[in-house]
Amino acid sequence: MRVLLLHGLAGGANVWDALLEHTVGSPHEVWTAELPWRAEGVPGWTGHSPAHWVRQATGRVPGGPDVVIAHSFGANALLALLDEEPEGGPAPRPRAVVLVSPFYRPRPEAFGWDAISYYLNDFDRILADGLRVRSGGRLPDDLRREMALKVRDRIGPYGWLSFFDTYLRTPDLRTDRMTMPCLIVGGERDFASFPADSEALCAALPYAKAEILPGCGHFAMTERAAEFARLTEDFLQSVA
Template structure:
């Protein structure tokens, strides 16, 4: 562990390196379905970030989300070929890109980021909508991690588990997400030169419709793929389709990176 960040890795080190960053109240293990599908071509590292499930929010006093991304990437012993990030992790990467950090990756994959329209006022109505969306997403995340077990539990039990998780997260968890959301449209992504794939669900309110169009305008290097069947937690619930989209993108943009063996692997790193 280094300054609250943890690392886990999987596969021979001679392969191109892929680093995976989770979202709020998630952890490095959520990347296993993706690593099982992409680890045959990449040496995969999954970072356990300070905003992991069950953690506290003292990390906010220790640096911005972008600075924690920088701390995490500094732990990787090899040059980074592909950086993959989900939800709040994806937004932290957007802020990291705009922070003036020298280019250190060959390609980016951002899953289910959220993006605020510059024309949308930051008012109490936005706050209330965002809080409602936060509660919905946190409950969906619990169900995604439970997987088939959620189907065997009574709906009331799953709802009670979600409420207890929200009580534990508390206002600090929501505010950390809300802050990075409202500042998303104010960062300058126009000078980014790293090939970027943005993947999400057509019904995900954080990125669908005009939000996706705005991100595409503000980040010209981004290719945006939204599909009806993808959920916010697509890396857990639809890993096969997401891996196909990532592989197709990298085959076009980084063909040399997809040469290699066939044994999947994953390493975890704890921040």
């Protein structure tokens, strides 16, 4: 099967490196995308919707991906694409998806001013935790915070608004029509995308299963690489 990996906001294809180390010898054809919201940033990417960029990525996989594994903001961009109805009919869909730490709330009332404050004022703390995980904890706290602030500034207000607008629109997703098998993986200690988001999305999708990993944060594919590889391989085998 052809598998496409999509990273989250301020990430990159290297976020999957730990997972790929545990899948050496896999029979699957694995592709990774470098999306324009990656850490170094591509100016003007917010001129198109997140779904647009995922469509571009899936279109560059010869034959199209059978399974898409997407993390964080990348997972929400994928959900937005699956919800679209472009002119000329729906776009080809993957046979199955894996959503890692997606952002989701089932009702508009679930968003309050506190949510805006949290994701705006604590945005750099979320970015700093990503740097901690990817560096293996080798960065001193003060350096990590300084780097997180630089990444935050590179994302900028438009990038943040694109993320939060995508999150705000999740109650409107027509999840009942997303009938492909779906595996959702969340982390018990994830303070960016809370476990409740993963569980609520699982309940909203027709054929979904959620795995909340104990003691894990926002980057299950890095923090629990071996376990994540086993979960995804079992899922891919069931799909095959």
